[in-house]
Amino acid sequence: MSVAVAAEHSPGRTANRREAWNAGKRALLAGRKPTGNPQPILTATARLADDMIRSLWADLDMPKALALIAVGGYGRAELFPHSDIDLLVLLPRDADAKTAEAVERFVGALWDMGMEIGHSVRTIEECLAEARADISVQTSLLESRRLAGNAALCLRMNAAVRKDLDRIGFMRAKLLEMRQRHLKFEDTPYALEPNVKEGPGGLRDLQVILWISRAAGLGDSFSDLARAGVITSQEAGRLQRNERFLKRVRLALHDIAHRREDRLVFDLQTQLALYFGFKTDSHRRVSEFLMQAYYWAARAVTQLSKVALQNLELRIIAAPPAQPVVISNEFLIRDGLLDLADPEVFKRRPAAILDVFHELARHPEAKDFSAGLLSALESSRKLIDARFRRDPENRARFMALLRLEDGVTHVFRRLNATGVLGRYLPVFRRIVGQMQHDLFHIYTVDQHILTVLRNVRRFAIPEHAHEYPFCSQLIASFERPWLLYIAALFHDIAKGRGGDHSVLGMADARRFCRDHGLSREDTRLVVFLVEHHLTMSKTAQKMDITDPQVVGEFTRLVKDERRLTALYLLTVADIRGTSPKVWNSWKGKLLEDLYRASLRQLGGKRIDTQTELAARRAEAQRLLRLHTLPEGAEDSLWKRLDVAFFVRNGPADIAWMTRMLLGKEDHPDGVVRARIAPGGVGLQVMVYVPDQPDLFARTCGFFNEAGFSILDARVHTTRSGHALDTFVVHDETRAEHYRDIISLLEHELSARLAQRPPLAPPVLGRLSRKSRVFPIPPIVDLRPDEKGLVGTLSLTAADRNGLLYTVTYLLSQYRANVRMAKIATLGERVEDTFLIDGPIMSDPKQQIQLEKALLEALAS
Numbered sequence: 001m002s003v004a005v006a007a008e009h010s011p012g013r014t015a016n017r018r019e020a021w022n023a024g025k026r027a028l029l030a031g032r033k034p035t036g037n038p039q040p041i042l043t044a045t046a047r048l049a050d051d052m053i054r055s056l057w058a059d060l061d062m063p064k065a066l067a068l069i070a071v072g073g074y075g076r077a078e079l080f081p082h083s084d085i086d087l088l089v090l091l092p093r094d095a096d097a098k099t100a101e102a103v104e105r106f107v108g109a110l111w112d113m114g115m116e117i118g119h120s121v122r123t124i125e126e127c128l129a130e131a132r133a134d135i136s137v138q139t140s141l142l143e144s145r146r147l148a149g150n151a152a153l154c155l156r157m158n159a160a161v162r163k164d165l166d167r168i169g170f171m172r173a174k175l176l177e178m179r180q181r182h183l184k185f186e187d188t189p190y191a192l193e194p195n196v197k198e199g200p201g202g203l204r205d206l207q208v209i210l211w212i213s214r215a216a217g218l219g220d221s222f223s224d225l226a227r228a229g230v231i232t233s234q235e236a237g238r239l240q241r242n243e244r245f246l247k248r249v250r251l252a253l254h255d256i257a258h259r260r261e262d263r264l265v266f267d268l269q270t271q272l273a274l275y276f277g278f279k280t281d282s283h284r285r286v287s288e289f290l291m292q293a294y295y296w297a298a299r300a301v302t303q304l305s306k307v308a309l310q311n312l313e314l315r316i317i318a319a320p321p322a323q324p325v326v327i328s329n330e331f332l333i334r335d336g337l338l339d340l341a342d343p344e345v346f347k348r349r350p351a352a353i354l355d356v357f358h359e360l361a362r363h364p365e366a367k368d369f370s371a372g373l374l375s376a377l378e379s380s381r382k383l384i385d386a387r388f389r390r391d392p393e394n395r396a397r398f399m400a401l402l403r404l405e406d407g408v409t410h411v412f413r414r415l416n417a418t419g420v421l422g423r424y425l426p427v428f429r430r431i432v433g434q435m436q437h438d439l440f441h442i443y444t445v446d447q448h449i450l451t452v453l454r455n456v457r458r459f460a461i462p463e464h465a466h467e468y469p470f471c472s473q474l475i476a477s478f479e480r481p482w483l484l485y486i487a488a489l490f491h492d493i494a495k496g497r498g499g500d501h502s503v504l505g506m507a508d509a510r511r512f513c514r515d516h517g518l519s520r521e522d523t524r525l526v527v528f529l530v531e532h533h534l535t536m537s538k539t540a541q542k543m544d545i546t547d548p549q550v551v552g553e554f555t556r557l558v559k560d561e562r563r564l565t566a567l568y569l570l571t572v573a574d575i576r577g578t579s580p581k582v583w584n585s586w587k588g589k590l591l592e593d594l595y596r597a598s599l600r601q602l603g604g605k606r607i608d609t610q611t612e613l614a615a616r617r618a619e620a621q622r623l624l625r626l627h628t629l630p631e632g633a634e635d636s637l638w639k640r641l642d643v644a645f646f647v648r649n650g651p652a653d654i655a656w657m658t659r660m661l662l663g664k665e666d667h668p669d670g671v672v673r674a675r676i677a678p679g680g681v682g683l684q685v686m687v688y689v690p691d692q693p694d695l696f697a698r699t700c701g702f703f704n705e706a707g708f709s710i711l712d713a714r715v716h717t718t719r720s721g722h723a724l725d726t727f728v729v730h731d732e733t734r735a736e737h738y739r740d741i742i743s744l745l746e747h748e749l750s751a752r753l754a755q756r757p758p759l760a761p762p763v764l765g766r767l768s769r770k771s772r773v774f775p776i777p778p779i780v781d782l783r784p785d786e787k788g789l790v791g792t793l794s795l796t797a798a799d800r801n802g803l804l805y806t807v808t809y810l811l812s813q814y815r816a817n818v819r820m821a822k823i824a825t826l827g828e829r830v831e832d833t834f835l836i837d838g839p840i841m842s843d844p845k846q847q848i849q850l851e852k853a854l855l856e857a858l859a860s
Contacts, residue, residue, distance in 0.1 A: 018114040024048045025081050029255050034276050038247040042078035049079055050147060057148045060106055063099055065092045067149035075143035080250060082260040084118040090153055091123045124157045128164050135173040139211055170215045171316055178208050189298035190444050196250045197262040201298025203246050205305045216316045230311045232375060239304050242297045266773035283498035288435045295433030295444055303417060310371035331359050338366040340373050346380035350388055353380060354397040357415060361407035377418050384423035395516050398424060402482045409454040416446060427493050427508050434496050442579040445495045453488040455573035470592060471572055474565050483522055487529035487570055505530045528563055529570050536571040540590040541824040542833045545597060546648050548612045555601045568595045579827050586711050589679030619651035627659060634658045637665055640718040648714050652678060657686055672750045674742045682711055682730030683738055691723045694759050696818045697808035702752050704805040707731050713821035762809045764860060765801030771828050778858035780851045784841055791841055793834040797858040799825055806857050814850040816840045
């Protein structure tokens with residue numbers, strides 16, 4: 001290195017350049033407006049980088065034969081503040097040692113300046129070879145521009161890249177790459193933390209359109225595509241508006257995060273929403289307004305890119321048009337897509353907007369809409385106005401879509417994607433793209449509703465009967481199942497308005513049913529389902545459904561078998577439509593048990609508690625006889641058990657525990673037994689030991705240390721002073737090995753209880769990132785019964801390791817005995833219910849102190 005070059009690359013000069021680069025970016029960002037056009041800043045940032053890189057290239061006196069080229073996004077002359085700066089050092093021939101040293105010095109200096117560089121060093125021949133092998137390299141070369149060095153070499157490379165480009169092959173490769181990228185992001189623009197750059201409906205989708213256009217020589221902008229007749233000027237305008245919005249969001253992400261961050265992560269959503277000027281209200285978080293705006297933009301990009309890419313494919317391939325299959329004087333099928341025979345049909349006859357969805361359902365060979373049809377729908381959907389909605393024939397058309405034999409799910413997803421559903425049902429339009437930051441819904445409200453509709457629909461499709469056989473069996477004999485589809489459409493439609501969405505949604509559902517000519521009986525059913533769509537899950541998960549009184553109250557609410565069946569089907573579909581983490585077979589068993597118990601009580605005469613208990617004992621005895629136990633073998637144990645035991649346990653559980661304890665009723669060390677839980681999720685663990693202080697808390701502590709979540713717990717004390725407790729515990733990581741660990745679990749829990757160690761102070765685990773950003777204020781409510789002997793303790797909090805042990809530890813400290821525990825985990829939120837008794841129930845002051853201690857612990 002010469003003395004002059006060494007001076008130019010001195011530490012002081014490097015520090016000055018680093019500060020100039022960072023200060024320049026800060027100055028550009030400081031002057032921007034939240035809702036302004038982001039393009040000038042992106043262009044100015046690229047120019048700032050150009051100047052600094054060219055200056056360094058000159059200062060280092062780089063070899064004249066080399067060329068320095070900007071590629072990729074930087075090659076488009078736009079640069080986000082923390083994006084990579086992609087550079088190509090183009091060689092006339094293979095680099096010698098001196099050239100390699102110069103390039104290494106140049107790239108190192110750029111990194112020292114604080115620039116995030118992505119670089120390659122290649123000859124023209126190497127560039128072409130890499131481009132043939134990797135479509136992303138070919139794409140980056142299409143966007144190249146010279147920064148410094150050998151201009152003639154750049155021209156030769158550009159010419160060679162153009163000559164080597166197969167525009168049809170390039171288009172097909174980019175479309176395949178796009179499909180693979182979408183699958184990586186679960187093929188939905190509605191992710192909780194969407195990637196603004198790479199996700200479906202993001203900036204990359206818009207770039208794919210322009211890459212293919214540029215490769216085909218059709219232009220470098222959406223305006224060029226409109227002039228070429230590929231898209232309309234209105235579509236070009238919408239693409240440009242949504243591109244500006246997405247770029248504003250990505251630019252703000254980089255600025256606020258102070259790093260390269262292309263995801264709308266929970267941690268930044270609120271800050272971004274406030275930056276963009278969104279206002280909160282009493283019903284919705286400010287971040288939900290931002291996310292709704294993003295989802296609307298991503299949905300628009302998804303639809304518009306489909307139109308543009310279809311038209312580009314037709315233009316580039318230029319194949320003779322396939323012979324269309326005419327299905328009416330208005331519609332036809334061409335190349336597997338439903339198309340318009342009459343381009344003016346929607347304007348001439350607006351009712352055809354709904355008819356086209358009937359045609360899509362009637363012709364499964366048409367996989368989707370053509371670009372022309374999508375464009376016509378986009379420009380005509382505003383014809384769906386109040387007059388359109390009041391037209392009896394249009395109402396009949398919409399009802400016919402709900403009554404379709406096949407294709408209901410596909411049709412309603414297309415209705416939503418094209419915006420027609422929101423136009424026809426304005427109340428639905430309000431929840432399109434509305435996020436639910438409740439820690440267990442993973443979909444926007446509209447996507448959740450359509451998922452619930454799909455779930456109900458799948459119950460009725462024979463090919464899916466293996467998924468939920470009982471639901472499929474029930475819906476097969478359910479008259480007018482399309483009533484369930486209406487209930488699914490309206491069950492969450494009032495989300496975000498404030499108040500109880502179940503009550504508010506009733507009015508919308510009733511109005512829809514009245515306007516669409518449903519009978520009073522059917523209207524009452526739909527309205528009942530909307531009002532009580534949460535009731536069955538709350539009853540099953542929070543209350544003791546083995547108690548005939550609990551079941552009796554529920555059956556008095558549902559009144560008849562038809563409403564019971566409808567509510568059961570909708571409840572299963574709804575829980576499954578929130579998140580894969582929320583549904584499991586244990587919850588399915590609870591719901592099915594409640595359904596069957598309710599059905600028995602609805603079967604004519606009311607069953608009183610004594611009759612029910614006698615039936616349980618008889619069924620348990622029958623099961624014992626099947627295991628060859630002689631008649632009366634159970635008497636010695638059952639004499640020790642009071643009515644409460646038989647109320648809280650079903651016949652199968654009673655028989656199993658009886659078999660496990662025969663001859664061991666007075667065992668000094670007690671008995672611990674486990675088995676695969678009925679229903680298939682988790683292990684059922686029975687603990688029978690001489691009663692001891694803190695037993696429930698100690699057992700919960702053991703399961704917490706062993707990594708098990710407690711799904712259900714029932715506590716009983718025999719007349720002889722033994723504790724007889726049962727738990728259902730689960731650990732997803734070991735579910736496949738449950739049978740192998742049963743003996744080990746029995747041995748270790750027995751040893752722990754025999755040792756009776758003092759309770760260790762609880763340690764709560766860290767909250768999840770989402771729970772920290774969208775905290776759930778803990779709620780604790782202790783309510784004594786009428787006699788003041790037993791209390792119901794309900795609590796809601798964000799889930800984390802050690803939570804249940806913390807609760808049981810505090811209950812033990814305040815001398816509260818747990819008689820029953822219902823553990824409900826909804827995603828990252830828990831809603832637990834405990835039935836407690838003990839000295840605390842006669843001391844109101846202690847009750848208040850317990851509530852306070854629980855709140856402090858859960859809020860820590």
